[in-house]
Amino acid sequence: MNSPRSRILDLGKNRPSIEILEAGEGPPLLFLHSAGGIYAWEGILPLLTRNFHVYAPLLPGFGQSTGLDRLEDQFDLFLLGFDIIEALGIERPYIVGESFGGWMAAEMAALRPREISRLALAAPVGLWRDEAPVADIFGKTIGELVPYLFYNQTCMAAMRMNMVTMLFSEEDDRSQEQVEILIAMSRGFQTVAKFLFPIPENGLERRLWRIKAPTLIVWGEQDRLISPTYAEIFSEKIAQSEVVKIPDTGHLIGLESPEPYAEAILRWGDG
Amino acid sequence: MKFNWFHLMPYRWLPDNFRELYHGVWVDLPNSLYDPQRGHQLYHEYLDMIEYADQLGFDSIGVNEHHQNGYGLMPSPNLMAAALARRTTKAMILVLGNSIALYNPPTRVAEEFAMLDVISGGRLIAGFPVGTPMDVNYCYGQNPATIREKYREAHDLIIKAWREREPFAWNGKYTKLRYVNIWPQPIQKPHPPIWIPGLSSIETWDFCAANSYNYSYLSFSGYKKAQKMLDGYWERMATLGKEPNPYSCAFAQQVCLSDTDAECEEAWWPHVDYFFNRCLHLYPGMTAPPGYTSEASIRAATVAQAGNTSMNLGTNKSWKELVEGGYIIAGGPETVRQQLEELARSLRCGHLCLALHIGSAPIELTNRSTYIFATEVMPLLRPVWSEWEDHWWPKALPETDRAVPGDRNQAVKTRAERPLEVIK
Numbered sequence: 001m002n003s004p005r006s007r008i009l010d011l012g013k014n015r016p017s018i019e020i021l022e023a024g025e026g027p028p029l030l031f032l033h034s035a036g037g038i039y040a041w042e043g044i045l046p047l048l049t050r051n052f053h054v055y056a057p058l059l060p061g062f063g064q065s066t067g068l069d070r071l072e073d074q075f076d077l078f079l080l081g082f083d084i085i086e087a088l089g090i091e092r093p094y095i096v097g098e099s100f101g102g103w104m105a106a107e108m109a110a111l112r113p114r115e116i117s118r119l120a121l122a123a124p125v126g127l128w129r130d131e132a133p134v135a136d137i138f139g140k141t142i143g144e145l146v147p148y149l150f151y152n153q154t155c156m157a158a159m160r161m162n163m164v165t166m167l168f169s170e171e172d173d174r175s176q177e178q179v180e181i182l183i184a185m186s187r188g189f190q191t192v193a194k195f196l197f198p199i200p201e202n203g204l205e206r207r208l209w210r211i212k213a214p215t216l217i218v219w220g221e222q223d224r225l226i227s228p229t230y231a232e233i234f235s236e237k238i239a240q241s242e243v244v245k246i247p248d249t250g251h252l253i254g255l256e257s258p259e260p261y262a263e264a265i266l267r268w269g270d271g
Numbered sequence: 272m273k274f275n276w277f278h279l280m281p282y283r284w285l286p287d288n289f290r291e292l293y294h295g296v297w298v299d300l301p302n303s304l305y306d307p308q309r310g311h312q313l314y315h316e317y318l319d320m321i322e323y324a325d326q327l328g329f330d331s332i333g334v335n336e337h338h339q340n341g342y343g344l345m346p347s348p349n350l351m352a353a354a355l356a357r358r359t360t361k362a363m364i365l366v367l368g369n370s371i372a373l374y375n376p377p378t379r380v381a382e383e384f385a386m387l388d389v390i391s392g393g394r395l396i397a398g399f400p401v402g403t404p405m406d407v408n409y410c411y412g413q414n415p416a417t418i419r420e421k422y423r424e425a426h427d428l429i430i431k432a433w434r435e436r437e438p439f440a441w442n443g444k445y446t447k448l449r450y451v452n453i454w455p456q457p458i459q460k461p462h463p464p465i466w467i468p469g470l471s472s473i474e475t476w477d478f479c480a481a482n483s484y485n486y487s488y489l490s491f492s493g494y495k496k497a498q499k500m501l502d503g504y505w506e507r508m509a510t511l512g513k514e515p516n517p518y519s520c521a522f523a524q525q526v527c528l529s530d531t532d533a534e535c536e537e538a539w540w541p542h543v544d545y546f547f548n549r550c551l552h553l554y555p556g557m558t559a560p561p562g563y564t565s566e567a568s569i570r571a572a573t574v575a576q577a578g579n580t581s582m583n584l585g586t587n588k589s590w591k592e593l594v595e596g597g598y599i600i601a602g603g604p605e606t607v608r609q610q611l612e613e614l615a616r617s618l619r620c621g622h623l624c625l626a627l628h629i630g631s632a633p634i635e636l637t638n639r640s641t642y643i644f645a646t647e648v649m650p651l652l653r654p655v656w657s658e659w660e661d662h663w664w665p666k667a668l669p670e671t672d673r674a675v676p677g678d679r680n681q682a683v684k685t686r687a688e689r690p691l692e693v694i695k
Contacts, residue, residue, distance in 0.1 A: 068416075072444075139298075139409055141556040183569055189561035194416035197560070198408070 004041050004056070008064065009087050011080075016067025018084060021056040024049025028090035029269065031055065032081070032101030034252065035137060035192040037062035039160075043254030044096075047262035051269060052094065057084050061191035074107070074195050074202055081108045082115065092117040094269050095213075098254060099123050099226070100192055106211065106234075107204055113212035120216040120265050121234065122253050123226055128201035132227040138189075138197055141165065151222040151250035208237035215241040216268040218261060220249030242268075272615055272655045273664070275365055276324035276641065277333035277523060277624040280317050280351075282341040283631045284309060285549045295554030297340040297405040304341065314344070316634050318351070322358050323638050324627075327645035331363035331396065333624055335468075336370055337403070338410040342550040349383045356391040357676045363665045364391055367468050367487060367624075368398020372418050373411050376446045377425035378453060381432040385457045392673035393458035394665055398487070399426060400468040401475075405553070408560045416562035419474070421445045433462040464663045466521060471500055472568045473507065479519070480511045485622065485663040487521035491551060491584060494524055494614040495597030501618045503571070517621035518661040524614060525626040527601040528640040528648070535601045536590050538636060539629070543590065543599060546630030551584045599629075604647035611652055621656045622663070 004023040011018060021038060023045075029052035031045065038045070038056060048054045059077075060068040071077050081104060085093060095116050097105030102124025109116045125134060135148050143165035150158040164185070167178050174182070195202070215238045219228040231243045244264045249257040282305060286292065293300055321332045334351045337343035345351055352366045364387065369380045388395040401422050407413045413421065424443045428451070431439065438452035457463055466485040469475035479486040486504060488497060501522075505515060513519070525546075527539035585598040593599050600610045615623065627644060628637045667673075680687075 138560050139557050144556060183566055186561050190416045193561045194414060197414045198412045
């Protein structure tokens, strides 16, 4: 349960090359990661394998996946999601998406409503209200982002992120390995920027009505990156939907409160 | 060598506790700090300084583009260049430059630069920067993941717009135009010389080499810190088989001149302090958006030990440290001449962009500095690199063929002041 298999998915010539992490047995669940990628098989991922065969693709720029230059606009990205489903040979999966991945999951469900059986969006990005602006993840230092992402800033993942800030020094004293870590981070972030810079809103709201899959919307009550008030907007616009808010939790729900979060996601998958 | 008098036009009244109050000088610094009435006087004082440099025989005068900041008050350098085109007659006009990926469509740059070239009698040097992340990504919302591609396309369109004599269609990824047909066309054929400002991107070096453009290294860390970077540039030029012509390279250096070495610190320190500790107070969260710098350049910068260039800015340094580190070249004319010659030879640089105005310096100090430079430093440095031909210089109309602003009014004054019917 704790060590996923990794393989590279062949999507054809001149197409992105996608690394898939997978584990567990059961009906197919497609997990779409947040802007941070999948640092380790942690958070909600191992918990989802209790009931599901979890497929977690890494988007171009993350892990071993490449081919961002093949994705010119956001619809290329959404269609890539369907190409991955096709190449995996699975049908009508349950899609769980976190933050950036939640936006992609919602867009996919709106684009081809019949091809997704169930949907769970964990603090998805993609909507915008002037009175509750989504914080700018591209205009902050890593250290400054921590309080936007975590309610409990002494949790393991928050501490790990604070450690990364030490790699950004004014001196040139980084090891080659550290430089590679910085480059890898920047590469993944570039993928996110390509689709969501500078305002993470590109019309999802006008397409939300098309979603037919029963949709669970999960939000951390103390999310400072994307206000929990967006949960209600998603819920109003998606016909069959339910909102679950997780207490004492910030934006990265899976890293802060994996158990109650997984419980809600697994329950929704049973429905 | 050639000498450019370069102005940044910083705002002069950022408060004393500025760094404690605000996280940076750029992007989100509240514009309530800007006083337009003071700004009115300041623009004219700054333009006066530049006009004085023209009168004293500097080869060129320089302006550049920055947005939403207290460090450089020229969101539109072309407006400044237009004002200078009418009020100066001799110096070439270096606009370094227009961030071409910001203009929609980019043919706007082809048009405005052509206007400047025509108005100035062919005195324009056209600069095409990508622009700083603060300017292009955070202020102007360009996507850092695609801006370099957009920049290249804008460049190709502008060059074609200047070269073609028949209307053409442009089906680009970022710009689609059914009819491109630029009026006016520049005086200089096929177009004004092009200078590319850059910091440390290898792609920029290769781009300059491929197009035979001038590479302008504009940092504020001074010539000593630039050595490794420019060594890398010259090595790259050698690899690409380009001749090591010093005029293919421009370098910006801050210079504090006074009558004697002894007087320099007292005269200049407040203004230097203002520049390094207020104007260059940059917020690190907005200097490196993802994708702006290529992986190859990040790796190369690490190898060259140049580090995060944008952060290596000389804040919190004493006068002595700034002078010893080469951030500023300071002293009387002989000291300045010696160090500038060392700079020119060690960096192999034929075009010197001089920041003779720094930070909060008033016009009395700045113009004295300009005067000493023009009379006691410039003539002695002039012969450096005279064995090389400068292929990056405007082919302006001969001075005798250039229009003199106002002359025509003078010529027709008496007729204009008589009743209309007698005019034939």
